[in-house]
Amino acid sequence: MQALLGFTPDADATAAGVMTACENMIPHELGMQSASSGVIPAGIPALAASCNGASAITKLDGVKRLFAGTQTKLYEMIAEAWSDVSAGAPTGVYTGGVDSRWVFAQFGNSTLASNNADVIQRSTGGVFAPIAYALKAKIIFSVGAFMMALNTSDATYGVSPDRWWCSASYNDADWTPSVSTLATTGELVSTPGELTAGGRLGEYAVAYKEKAIYLGQFVGAPAAWDWLQVIGDEAGCVGINAWCDIGGVHFIVGRGNFWLFDGSRPVAIGGGQVRRWFYANSEPNYLYKTQAIYDRANDMVWVFYVAIGSTTLSNALVYNIKTKQWGAVALPIESVLNYTTSSQSIHGMAISFPTIDSLAGISFDSAFWNGGSMTLGIFNTAHQIQLLTGPGMPSGFTTGDLGDDDTVSLLQGIRIRFSPDFKPASASVQTFSKMESGDSLSTRASGTVSDGKFDVLQSARWHRAKFSFTGTTRVLGIAAKIKAQGKR
Numbered sequence: 001m002q003a004l005l006g007f008t009p010d011a012d013a014t015a016a017g018v019m020t021a022c023e024n025m026i027p028h029e030l031g032m033q034s035a036s037s038g039v040i041p042a043g044i045p046a047l048a049a050s051c052n053g054a055s056a057i058t059k060l061d062g063v064k065r066l067f068a069g070t071q072t073k074l075y076e077m078i079a080e081a082w083s084d085v086s087a088g089a090p091t092g093v094y095t096g097g098v099d100s101r102w103v104f105a106q107f108g109n110s111t112l113a114s115n116n117a118d119v120i121q122r123s124t125g126g127v128f129a130p131i132a133y134a135l136k137a138k139i140i141f142s143v144g145a146f147m148m149a150l151n152t153s154d155a156t157y158g159v160s161p162d163r164w165w166c167s168a169s170y171n172d173a174d175w176t177p178s179v180s181t182l183a184t185t186g187e188l189v190s191t192p193g194e195l196t197a198g199g200r201l202g203e204y205a206v207a208y209k210e211k212a213i214y215l216g217q218f219v220g221a222p223a224a225w226d227w228l229q230v231i232g233d234e235a236g237c238v239g240i241n242a243w244c245d246i247g248g249v250h251f252i253v254g255r256g257n258f259w260l261f262d263g264s265r266p267v268a269i270g271g272g273q274v275r276r277w278f279y280a281n282s283e284p285n286y287l288y289k290t291q292a293i294y295d296r297a298n299d300m301v302w303v304f305y306v307a308i309g310s311t312t313l314s315n316a317l318v319y320n321i322k323t324k325q326w327g328a329v330a331l332p333i334e335s336v337l338n339y340t341t342s343s344q345s346i347h348g349m350a351i352s353f354p355t356i357d358s359l360a361g362i363s364f365d366s367a368f369w370n371g372g373s374m375t376l377g378i379f380n381t382a383h384q385i386q387l388l389t390g391p392g393m394p395s396g397f398t399t400g401d402l403g404d405d406d407t408v409s410l411l412q413g414i415r416i417r418f419s420p421d422f423k424p425a426s427a428s429v430q431t432f433s434k435m436e437s438g439d440s441l442s443t444r445a446s447g448t449v450s451d452g453k454f455d456v457l458q459s460a461r462w463h464r465a466k467f468s469f470t471g472t473t474r475v476l477g478i479a480a481k482i483k484a485q486g487k488r
Contacts, residue, residue: 006325
Protein backbone atom coordinates (compact mmCIF):
# COMPACT_ATOMS: atom_id res chain seq x y z
CA MET A 1 0.00 0.00 0.00
CA GLN A 2 1.52 3.31 -1.11
CA ALA A 3 1.13 6.36 1.14
CA LEU A 4 0.06 9.58 -0.54
CA LEU A 5 2.44 12.53 -0.71
CA GLY A 6 -0.28 15.15 -0.74
CA PHE A 7 -1.06 17.55 -3.56
CA THR A 8 2.20 17.58 -5.56
CA PRO A 9 1.55 18.96 -9.07
CA ASP A 10 5.17 20.16 -9.36
CA ALA A 11 6.63 16.71 -8.68
CA ASP A 12 7.63 14.07 -11.22
CA ALA A 13 4.32 12.47 -12.22
CA THR A 14 5.93 9.01 -12.15
CA ALA A 15 7.03 9.29 -8.49
CA ALA A 16 5.21 6.93 -6.14
CA GLY A 17 2.42 8.55 -4.11
CA VAL A 18 2.14 11.87 -5.96
CA MET A 19 -1.22 13.57 -6.48
CA THR A 20 -1.30 15.48 -9.76
CA ALA A 21 -4.70 17.00 -9.00
CA CYS A 22 -6.68 17.52 -5.82
CA GLU A 23 -10.30 18.48 -5.20
CA ASN A 24 -11.34 19.54 -1.71
CA MET A 25 -8.83 17.29 0.05
CA ILE A 26 -6.49 18.43 2.82
CA PRO A 27 -3.49 16.73 4.47
CA HIS A 28 -4.09 14.89 7.73
CA GLU A 29 -1.49 13.20 9.95
CA LEU A 30 -2.85 9.84 8.78
CA GLY A 31 -3.40 10.59 5.10
CA MET A 32 -5.56 12.88 2.97
CA GLN A 33 -9.12 13.75 3.97
CA SER A 34 -12.08 15.66 2.59
CA ALA A 35 -12.28 19.29 3.64
CA SER A 36 -15.15 20.07 6.00
CA SER A 37 -18.12 22.01 4.70
CA GLY A 38 -19.37 25.21 6.34
CA VAL A 39 -21.85 25.29 9.23
CA ILE A 40 -23.68 28.50 10.19
CA PRO A 41 -23.31 29.20 13.94
CA ALA A 42 -26.74 29.07 15.55
CA GLY A 43 -28.59 32.38 15.47
CA ILE A 44 -25.97 34.42 13.63
CA PRO A 45 -27.41 36.29 10.62
CA ALA A 46 -25.62 37.42 7.48
CA LEU A 47 -23.72 40.70 7.48
CA ALA A 48 -25.38 43.65 5.74
CA ALA A 49 -22.70 43.85 3.02
CA SER A 50 -19.49 42.19 1.88
CA CYS A 51 -17.14 41.45 4.78
CA ASN A 52 -13.88 43.35 4.31
CA GLY A 53 -12.22 41.97 7.42
CA ALA A 54 -13.18 40.25 10.67
CA SER A 55 -11.67 39.31 14.00
CA ALA A 56 -12.60 37.50 17.21
CA ILE A 57 -10.78 39.04 20.19
CA THR A 58 -10.52 38.32 23.91
CA LYS A 59 -10.21 41.04 26.56
CA LEU A 60 -8.10 40.77 29.70
CA ASP A 61 -11.10 39.60 31.73
CA GLY A 62 -11.85 36.82 29.25
CA VAL A 63 -14.79 38.62 27.59
CA LYS A 64 -14.90 37.82 23.88
CA ARG A 65 -15.92 40.21 21.10
CA LEU A 66 -16.56 39.43 17.43
CA PHE A 67 -16.10 42.22 14.87
CA ALA A 68 -16.66 42.48 11.13
CA GLY A 69 -16.12 45.42 8.83
CA THR A 70 -17.77 46.39 5.55
CA GLN A 71 -16.78 49.19 3.21
CA THR A 72 -18.69 51.78 5.25
CA LYS A 73 -19.40 50.22 8.68
CA LEU A 74 -17.94 48.36 11.65
CA TYR A 75 -20.17 45.75 13.30
CA GLU A 76 -20.03 43.74 16.52
CA MET A 77 -21.95 40.52 17.18
CA ILE A 78 -24.18 41.27 20.19
CA ALA A 79 -27.05 38.99 21.26
CA GLU A 80 -27.07 37.12 17.93
CA ALA A 81 -27.30 40.31 15.86
CA TRP A 82 -24.78 42.47 14.03
CA SER A 83 -24.81 45.80 15.88
CA ASP A 84 -23.46 48.93 14.22
CA VAL A 85 -20.48 50.09 16.31
CA SER A 86 -19.09 52.56 13.77
CA ALA A 87 -17.98 55.95 15.03
CA GLY A 88 -21.06 58.17 15.07
CA ALA A 89 -23.44 55.20 14.74
CA PRO A 90 -26.08 54.84 13.46
CA THR A 91 -25.53 57.61 10.92
CA GLY A 92 -21.73 57.52 10.84
CA VAL A 93 -20.04 55.90 7.85
CA TYR A 94 -16.47 55.23 6.76
CA THR A 95 -14.87 56.22 3.47
CA GLY A 96 -13.01 53.05 2.55
CA GLY A 97 -13.01 51.89 -1.06
CA VAL A 98 -14.40 48.64 -2.44
CA ASP A 99 -10.95 47.08 -2.06
CA SER A 100 -10.22 48.43 1.44
CA ARG A 101 -9.51 45.84 4.12
CA TRP A 102 -10.17 46.28 7.83
CA VAL A 103 -7.39 45.01 10.09
CA PHE A 104 -7.94 44.58 13.83
CA ALA A 105 -5.49 44.50 16.73
CA GLN A 106 -5.95 43.99 20.45
CA PHE A 107 -4.00 45.90 23.09
CA GLY A 108 -5.12 45.00 26.60
CA ASN A 109 -8.84 45.86 26.68
CA SER A 110 -8.65 48.10 23.62
CA THR A 111 -9.58 46.96 20.13
CA LEU A 112 -8.13 49.01 17.29
CA ALA A 113 -9.35 48.84 13.69
CA SER A 114 -7.87 50.42 10.58
CA ASN A 115 -8.69 50.49 6.87
CA ASN A 116 -6.04 52.88 5.45
CA ALA A 117 -8.77 55.36 4.48
CA ASP A 118 -10.10 56.54 7.86
CA VAL A 119 -8.31 57.49 11.07
CA ILE A 120 -7.45 54.44 13.21
CA GLN A 121 -10.53 53.49 15.26
CA ARG A 122 -10.50 52.44 18.93
CA SER A 123 -13.05 50.74 21.20
CA THR A 124 -12.87 49.45 24.76
CA GLY A 125 -16.58 48.58 24.72
CA GLY A 126 -19.43 49.85 22.60
CA VAL A 127 -18.89 52.03 19.55
CA PHE A 128 -15.52 52.90 18.03
CA ALA A 129 -14.03 56.37 18.01
CA PRO A 130 -11.03 57.75 16.06
CA ILE A 131 -7.77 58.05 17.98
CA ALA A 132 -6.84 61.61 18.92
CA TYR A 133 -3.83 61.78 16.59
CA ALA A 134 -5.31 61.76 13.06
CA LEU A 135 -3.29 58.81 11.78
CA LYS A 136 -4.42 56.50 9.02
CA ALA A 137 -2.71 53.14 8.52
CA LYS A 138 -2.84 50.11 6.25
CA ILE A 139 -1.35 47.81 8.90
CA ILE A 140 -1.66 47.78 12.71
CA PHE A 141 -0.54 45.29 15.35
CA SER A 142 0.54 45.15 18.98
CA VAL A 143 4.00 44.20 20.19
CA GLY A 144 5.31 44.44 23.74
CA ALA A 145 4.18 47.71 25.34
CA PHE A 146 3.27 49.33 22.01
CA MET A 147 0.85 49.49 19.14
CA MET A 148 2.49 49.62 15.72
CA ALA A 149 1.17 51.20 12.51
CA LEU A 150 2.74 50.74 9.07
CA ASN A 151 2.15 52.34 5.66
CA THR A 152 0.52 55.47 7.03
CA SER A 153 -0.71 58.95 6.25
CA ASP A 154 -1.11 61.96 8.56
CA ALA A 155 -1.10 65.76 8.49
CA THR A 156 2.62 66.09 9.29
CA TYR A 157 4.25 63.59 6.93
CA GLY A 158 1.49 63.09 4.37
CA VAL A 159 1.10 59.77 2.58
CA SER A 160 4.07 57.62 3.63
CA PRO A 161 3.84 54.03 2.33
CA ASP A 162 7.24 53.18 3.84
CA ARG A 163 6.61 54.80 7.26
CA TRP A 164 6.19 53.10 10.64
CA TRP A 165 4.77 54.46 13.88
CA CYS A 166 4.63 53.23 17.45
CA SER A 167 2.23 54.50 20.09
CA ALA A 168 3.23 55.74 23.51
CA SER A 169 4.43 53.03 25.84
CA TYR A 170 1.43 51.21 27.37
CA ASN A 171 -0.95 53.74 25.82
CA ASP A 172 -2.61 52.74 22.55
CA ALA A 173 -4.60 56.02 22.50
CA ASP A 174 -1.52 58.30 22.43
CA TRP A 175 0.38 58.61 19.13
CA THR A 176 1.85 62.12 19.51
CA PRO A 177 5.64 61.83 19.06
CA SER A 178 7.45 62.34 22.37
CA VAL A 179 10.78 61.14 23.75
CA SER A 180 9.24 60.83 27.22
CA THR A 181 6.40 58.51 26.11
CA LEU A 182 8.48 56.79 23.37
CA ALA A 183 5.78 57.45 20.75
CA THR A 184 7.72 57.96 17.53
CA THR A 185 7.91 57.36 13.79
CA GLY A 186 10.43 56.60 11.05
CA GLU A 187 10.85 55.23 7.53
CA LEU A 188 12.20 52.01 6.03
CA VAL A 189 13.77 53.21 2.79
CA SER A 190 16.73 50.93 2.08
CA THR A 191 14.62 48.85 -0.33
CA PRO A 192 12.01 50.03 -2.86
CA GLY A 193 8.28 49.65 -2.49
CA GLU A 194 5.61 50.17 0.12
CA LEU A 195 5.17 48.26 3.38
CA THR A 196 2.73 45.48 2.55
CA ALA A 197 2.28 43.62 5.85
CA GLY A 198 3.54 43.39 9.39
CA GLY A 199 3.11 41.67 12.71
CA ARG A 200 4.56 40.60 16.01
CA LEU A 201 7.19 37.87 16.25
CA GLY A 202 7.78 37.26 19.94
CA GLU A 203 9.02 40.59 21.30
CA TYR A 204 10.14 41.72 17.85
CA ALA A 205 8.19 43.66 15.24
CA VAL A 206 8.32 42.53 11.62
CA ALA A 207 7.61 44.81 8.65
CA TYR A 208 7.26 43.34 5.16
CA LYS A 209 7.63 44.74 1.70
CA GLU A 210 6.99 42.63 -1.39
CA LYS A 211 10.69 41.76 -1.65
CA ALA A 212 12.13 42.70 1.74
CA ILE A 213 11.80 41.94 5.45
CA TYR A 214 12.67 44.28 8.31
CA LEU A 215 13.07 43.16 11.93
CA GLY A 216 12.39 45.77 14.61
CA GLN A 217 13.77 45.59 18.15
CA PHE A 218 12.91 47.86 21.06
CA VAL A 219 16.04 49.77 22.13
CA GLY A 220 14.61 52.43 24.46
CA ALA A 221 14.91 56.22 24.29
CA PRO A 222 15.41 58.18 22.17
CA ALA A 223 14.98 55.97 19.07
CA ALA A 224 12.56 53.49 20.72
CA TRP A 225 12.84 50.96 17.87
CA ASP A 226 15.80 49.89 15.74
CA TRP A 227 15.11 48.21 12.37
CA LEU A 228 17.42 45.87 10.48
CA GLN A 229 16.86 44.51 6.98
CA VAL A 230 16.85 40.71 6.95
CA ILE A 231 19.06 38.99 4.39
CA GLY A 232 16.98 36.49 2.44
CA ASP A 233 16.77 36.21 -1.38
CA GLU A 234 14.15 38.97 -1.86
CA ALA A 235 11.74 37.28 0.53
CA GLY A 236 8.69 39.37 1.34
CA CYS A 237 4.91 39.39 1.60
CA VAL A 238 2.35 40.22 -1.10
CA GLY A 239 -0.45 41.62 1.07
CA ILE A 240 -1.65 42.64 4.52
CA ASN A 241 -3.36 39.28 5.16
CA ALA A 242 -0.93 37.08 3.20
CA TRP A 243 0.89 35.81 6.29
CA CYS A 244 0.11 34.21 9.64
CA ASP A 245 1.88 33.32 12.87
CA ILE A 246 2.16 29.53 13.27
CA GLY A 247 3.62 29.65 16.78
CA GLY A 248 6.80 31.73 16.84
CA VAL A 249 7.26 31.45 13.07
CA HIS A 250 5.65 33.48 10.30
CA PHE A 251 4.22 31.68 7.28
CA ILE A 252 4.47 34.10 4.35
CA VAL A 253 3.15 34.21 0.81
CA GLY A 254 5.71 36.07 -1.29
CA ARG A 255 5.78 37.21 -4.88
CA GLY A 256 7.44 33.97 -6.06
CA ASN A 257 7.73 31.70 -3.03
CA PHE A 258 6.19 30.54 0.21
CA TRP A 259 8.40 31.32 3.20
CA LEU A 260 8.84 30.46 6.86
CA PHE A 261 10.49 33.19 8.93
CA ASP A 262 11.56 32.71 12.55
CA GLY A 263 13.41 35.99 13.02
CA SER A 264 16.73 34.82 11.57
CA ARG A 265 16.54 34.01 7.85
CA PRO A 266 13.50 33.16 5.71
CA VAL A 267 13.30 29.58 4.45
CA ALA A 268 11.50 28.76 1.19
CA ILE A 269 8.96 25.92 1.22
CA GLY A 270 6.72 24.29 -1.36
CA GLY A 271 9.46 23.76 -3.94
CA GLY A 272 8.96 20.53 -5.90
CA GLN A 273 5.43 20.32 -4.51
CA VAL A 274 3.11 23.26 -5.27
CA ARG A 275 5.14 26.44 -5.74
CA ARG A 276 5.24 26.57 -9.54
CA TRP A 277 1.62 25.40 -9.77
CA PHE A 278 0.41 28.09 -7.37
CA TYR A 279 2.03 31.00 -9.17
CA ALA A 280 0.82 29.66 -12.53
CA ASN A 281 -2.76 29.28 -11.28
CA SER A 282 -3.19 32.38 -9.11
CA GLU A 283 -4.00 35.77 -10.59
CA PRO A 284 -0.77 37.80 -10.35
CA ASN A 285 -2.59 41.14 -10.37
CA TYR A 286 -4.58 40.10 -7.29
CA LEU A 287 -1.95 38.37 -5.19
CA TYR A 288 -2.32 41.24 -2.71
CA LYS A 289 -5.80 39.92 -1.86
CA THR A 290 -4.36 36.62 -0.55
CA GLN A 291 -5.48 35.68 2.96
CA ALA A 292 -3.49 33.19 5.04
CA ILE A 293 -4.69 31.83 8.38
CA TYR A 294 -3.42 29.26 10.85
CA ASP A 295 -5.88 26.55 11.89
CA ARG A 296 -4.13 25.79 15.16
CA ALA A 297 -6.41 22.90 16.18
CA ASN A 298 -5.40 20.97 13.05
CA ASP A 299 -1.87 22.35 12.51
CA MET A 300 -2.76 23.60 9.05
CA VAL A 301 -2.28 26.87 7.18
CA TRP A 302 -5.00 27.86 4.72
CA VAL A 303 -3.95 30.16 1.88
CA PHE A 304 -7.00 31.66 0.16
CA TYR A 305 -6.16 33.19 -3.22
CA VAL A 306 -7.65 34.59 -6.42
CA ALA A 307 -7.54 31.97 -9.15
CA ILE A 308 -6.65 32.81 -12.75
CA GLY A 309 -9.60 34.46 -14.47
CA SER A 310 -11.24 35.55 -11.21
CA THR A 311 -11.18 38.78 -9.21
CA THR A 312 -12.26 37.39 -5.83
CA LEU A 313 -10.95 34.81 -3.37
CA SER A 314 -12.11 31.51 -4.83
CA ASN A 315 -9.65 28.76 -3.87
CA ALA A 316 -7.27 27.70 -1.11
CA LEU A 317 -4.05 25.76 -0.73
CA VAL A 318 -3.76 24.00 2.63
CA TYR A 319 -0.39 23.21 4.25
CA ASN A 320 0.02 20.75 7.11
CA ILE A 321 2.83 21.95 9.36
CA LYS A 322 3.57 18.48 10.76
CA THR A 323 3.45 16.39 7.58
CA LYS A 324 4.71 19.22 5.31
CA GLN A 325 2.12 18.15 2.76
CA TRP A 326 -0.39 20.22 0.79
CA GLY A 327 -4.01 20.02 -0.23
CA ALA A 328 -6.35 22.11 -2.36
CA VAL A 329 -9.91 23.34 -1.80
CA ALA A 330 -12.37 25.27 -3.98
CA LEU A 331 -14.08 27.63 -1.54
CA PRO A 332 -15.16 31.19 -2.47
CA ILE A 333 -14.90 33.55 0.54
CA GLU A 334 -14.92 37.22 1.50
CA SER A 335 -12.91 36.96 4.72
CA VAL A 336 -11.44 34.32 7.01
CA LEU A 337 -10.98 34.31 10.79
CA ASN A 338 -10.41 32.11 13.81
CA TYR A 339 -13.74 31.90 15.62
CA THR A 340 -14.31 30.89 19.24
CA THR A 341 -17.22 28.46 19.33
CA SER A 342 -19.86 28.34 22.03
CA SER A 343 -21.18 25.17 23.62
CA GLN A 344 -23.81 23.34 21.59
CA SER A 345 -27.42 23.43 22.74
CA ILE A 346 -30.43 21.50 21.54
CA HIS A 347 -31.92 24.79 20.30
CA GLY A 348 -28.79 25.74 18.41
CA MET A 349 -28.37 22.33 16.84
CA ALA A 350 -31.99 22.40 15.70
CA ILE A 351 -31.34 25.64 13.82
CA SER A 352 -28.20 24.48 12.04
CA PHE A 353 -29.25 20.83 11.63
CA PRO A 354 -33.02 20.37 11.33
CA THR A 355 -32.70 16.57 10.94
CA ILE A 356 -30.62 13.87 12.62
CA ASP A 357 -29.38 12.78 9.18
CA SER A 358 -27.79 16.17 8.58
CA LEU A 359 -25.53 15.60 11.62
CA ALA A 360 -24.31 12.25 10.38
CA GLY A 361 -21.39 13.64 8.38
CA ILE A 362 -19.76 15.48 11.29
CA SER A 363 -16.88 13.38 12.58
CA PHE A 364 -16.43 12.73 16.30
CA ASP A 365 -13.08 14.60 16.29
CA SER A 366 -14.62 17.76 14.79
CA ALA A 367 -14.26 21.03 16.71
CA PHE A 368 -18.03 21.41 16.27
CA TRP A 369 -18.56 19.45 19.51
CA ASN A 370 -16.05 21.44 21.63
CA GLY A 371 -17.57 24.61 23.04
CA GLY A 372 -15.01 27.39 23.50
CA SER A 373 -12.53 25.95 20.99
CA MET A 374 -10.87 28.04 18.29
CA THR A 375 -12.34 27.07 14.94
CA LEU A 376 -11.60 28.13 11.40
CA GLY A 377 -14.38 30.36 10.09
CA ILE A 378 -15.17 32.15 6.85
CA PHE A 379 -17.55 34.76 5.54
CA ASN A 380 -19.02 33.26 2.37
CA THR A 381 -20.08 35.26 -0.67
CA ALA A 382 -23.55 35.75 0.86
CA HIS A 383 -21.81 37.66 3.76
CA GLN A 384 -22.70 34.79 6.13
CA ILE A 385 -20.21 33.54 8.69
CA GLN A 386 -19.65 29.77 8.56
CA LEU A 387 -17.48 27.42 10.60
CA LEU A 388 -15.59 24.75 8.66
CA THR A 389 -16.78 21.93 10.90
CA GLY A 390 -19.51 20.32 8.80
CA PRO A 391 -19.63 17.07 6.81
CA GLY A 392 -16.93 16.48 4.24
CA MET A 393 -17.26 18.31 0.95
CA PRO A 394 -17.41 16.32 -2.32
CA SER A 395 -13.77 15.50 -2.85
CA GLY A 396 -11.26 13.56 -4.88
CA PHE A 397 -7.75 13.33 -6.26
CA THR A 398 -5.83 12.18 -9.33
CA THR A 399 -2.81 9.92 -9.08
CA GLY A 400 0.44 10.26 -10.93
CA ASP A 401 1.44 7.98 -13.79
CA LEU A 402 1.73 4.30 -12.87
CA GLY A 403 3.86 2.11 -15.15
CA ASP A 404 7.15 2.00 -17.01
CA ASP A 405 8.60 3.43 -20.23
CA ASP A 406 9.65 0.01 -21.54
CA THR A 407 6.86 -2.25 -20.30
CA VAL A 408 3.29 -2.60 -21.46
CA SER A 409 1.24 -3.47 -18.41
CA LEU A 410 -2.28 -4.55 -17.57
CA LEU A 411 -4.03 -2.53 -14.87
CA GLN A 412 -6.41 -4.99 -13.21
CA GLY A 413 -7.68 -2.93 -10.31
CA ILE A 414 -6.95 -0.30 -7.69
CA ARG A 415 -7.51 -0.61 -3.97
CA ILE A 416 -7.86 2.32 -1.59
CA ARG A 417 -7.49 2.00 2.18
CA PHE A 418 -9.90 4.26 4.05
CA SER A 419 -9.49 5.23 7.69
CA PRO A 420 -12.00 3.60 10.07
CA ASP A 421 -15.16 5.71 10.34
CA PHE A 422 -14.07 7.80 7.34
CA LYS A 423 -15.27 5.63 4.49
CA PRO A 424 -17.04 7.74 1.85
CA ALA A 425 -20.76 7.45 1.18
CA SER A 426 -19.89 6.79 -2.46
CA ALA A 427 -16.69 6.50 -4.47
CA SER A 428 -15.96 6.26 -8.17
CA VAL A 429 -12.92 6.19 -10.46
CA GLN A 430 -12.11 7.32 -13.98
CA THR A 431 -8.92 5.90 -15.46
CA PHE A 432 -6.63 7.23 -18.19
CA SER A 433 -3.68 5.83 -20.11
CA LYS A 434 -0.92 6.65 -22.60
CA MET A 435 1.72 4.66 -24.39
CA GLU A 436 4.57 7.19 -24.19
CA SER A 437 5.45 9.59 -21.42
CA GLY A 438 5.04 12.62 -23.68
CA ASP A 439 1.63 11.61 -25.01
CA SER A 440 -1.70 13.10 -23.99
CA LEU A 441 -3.85 10.96 -21.73
CA SER A 442 -6.70 8.94 -23.21
CA THR A 443 -9.87 8.35 -21.22
CA ARG A 444 -10.36 4.68 -20.41
CA ALA A 445 -12.38 2.59 -17.95
CA SER A 446 -14.51 3.91 -15.10
CA GLY A 447 -16.15 2.22 -12.14
CA THR A 448 -17.32 2.40 -8.54
CA VAL A 449 -15.86 1.00 -5.36
CA SER A 450 -16.69 -2.57 -4.36
CA ASP A 451 -15.16 -4.37 -1.40
CA GLY A 452 -12.68 -1.49 -0.97
CA LYS A 453 -11.38 -1.71 -4.53
CA PHE A 454 -12.08 -0.48 -8.04
CA ASP A 455 -12.18 -3.20 -10.69
CA VAL A 456 -10.81 -1.77 -13.94
CA LEU A 457 -9.06 -3.44 -16.86
CA GLN A 458 -6.82 -1.66 -19.36
CA SER A 459 -3.51 -2.15 -21.14
CA ALA A 460 -0.87 0.57 -21.64
CA ARG A 461 2.60 1.66 -20.55
CA TRP A 462 1.26 4.40 -18.29
CA HIS A 463 -1.92 4.50 -16.20
CA ARG A 464 -3.54 7.31 -14.23
CA ALA A 465 -6.68 7.32 -12.05
CA LYS A 466 -9.03 10.06 -10.89
CA PHE A 467 -11.08 9.27 -7.76
CA SER A 468 -14.25 11.06 -6.65
CA PHE A 469 -15.85 10.77 -3.20
CA THR A 470 -18.99 11.99 -1.46
CA GLY A 471 -19.27 12.20 2.30
CA THR A 472 -16.57 12.59 4.93
CA THR A 473 -13.54 10.69 3.65
CA ARG A 474 -10.00 9.93 4.77
CA VAL A 475 -7.62 8.02 2.48
CA LEU A 476 -4.66 6.25 4.10
CA GLY A 477 -3.08 4.69 1.02
CA ILE A 478 -3.50 3.30 -2.46
CA ALA A 479 -2.38 0.12 -4.24
CA ALA A 480 -2.66 -0.64 -7.95
CA LYS A 481 -2.67 -4.20 -9.26
CA ILE A 482 -0.49 -4.06 -12.38
CA LYS A 483 0.73 -7.07 -14.36
CA ALA A 484 3.56 -6.79 -16.90
CA GLN A 485 2.57 -7.90 -20.40
CA GLY A 486 5.79 -7.47 -22.32
CA LYS A 487 8.73 -5.22 -23.19
CA ARG A 488 9.76 -3.64 -26.47
